[in-house]
Amino acid sequence: MDRVLRPVHRWVWRDTGRRVRKLLAFAEVETDGGRDILRAAEVTPDPLLRRLYLAHAIDELHHGVLFRERGAELLRERGGRAGALFNGNPLPGGHGLDDVSIEDEADARLLAFLHVAEKAAAGRFTIYRDLVADDPPTHAIFEEILRDEVFHMNYTYTQLARISPRAYRRQVWLARASRVWKRLLRLAAAVVALMGSAFLTVLYFVVLPPFAWWARRAGRREPAGWAPISAQADAPPTSQY
Ligand SMILES: [Fe+2]
Ligand SMILES: [Fe+2]
Numbered sequence: 001m002d003r004v005l006r007p008v009h010r011w012v013w014r015d016t017g018r019r020v021r022k023l024l025a026f027a028e029v030e031t032d033g034g035r036d037i038l039r040a041a042e043v044t045p046d047p048l049l050r051r052l053y054l055a056h057a058i059d060e061l062h063h064g065v066l067f068r069e070r071g072a073e074l075l076r077e078r079g080g081r082a083g084a085l086f087n088g089n090p091l092p093g094g095h096g097l098d099d100v101s102i103e104d105e106a107d108a109r110l111l112a113f114l115h116v117a118e119k120a121a122a123g124r125f126t127i128y129r130d131l132v133a134d135d136p137p138t139h140a141i142f143e144e145i146l147r148d149e150v151f152h153m154n155y156t157y158t159q160l161a162r163i164s165p166r167a168y169r170r171q172v173w174l175a176r177a178s179r180v181w182k183r184l185l186r187l188a189a190a191v192v193a194l195m196g197s198a199f200l201t202v203l204y205f206v207v208l209p210p211f212a213w214w215a216r217r218a219g220r221r222e223p224a225g226w227a228p229i230s231a232q233a234d235a236p237p238t239s240q241y
Pocket of ligand 1: 030059060063145149
């Protein structure tokens with residue numbers, strides 16, 4: 001899918017404004033992911049997983065710092081000029097770690113979720129790294145982060161196979177299916193919002209004009225200024241109407 005969207009990725013990364021926005025958005029996702037994994041380290045009963053989660057969380061928080069600093073640096077170099085059109089983020093971010101809820105997640109499900117998210121991040125960061133070849137500091141950041149993501153992808157799979165030797169494939173499959181399902185829901189919500197806007201625009205330009213025309217015509221027929229009241233209106237003046 002990401003390969004199909006490559007031209008869109010190229011378009012996003014070409015503009016410095018969009019690049020800055022993307023880096024700052026990644027910084028947020030990585031930091032949030034780091035915090036969630038830190039929480040997972042607190043709640044897991046497994047001592048080995050606790051150590052690995054802790055190392056993982058430190059990596060993600062470090063990625064957040066790297067992205068934030070590079071984004072801020074590019075912003076300063078750019079002199080804080082107003083951004084180009086469509087500064088937003090038409091494609092999802094690197095990790096998708098923000099989808100996870102640690103509190104009621106068993107380790108097997110969490111590891112499966114992390115494995116799928118890290119694999120997606122590794123694939124996407126490979127594309128981004130190639131697209132920012134013109135910008136050596138950003139390229140170096142992606143290179144460094146990519147190495148960590150590959151480690152995260154591998155250790156989550158190995159640990160999942162250790163704690164759930166019978167069902168680890170099924171867990172990964174479920175995590176992948178749930179990720180696709182969430183993406184579909186997001187896409188459906190976006191399409192419905194777009195259709196709503198299109199429908200209201202059509203309504204505004206097609207259905208309302210006849211009424212506006214009719215109201216204007218009726219307005220022209222009304223006499224201007226004071227008008228005599230009709231002869232039947234002989235009710236006593238007890239009301240201002
Ligand atoms: Fe990361
Ligand atoms: Fe990661």
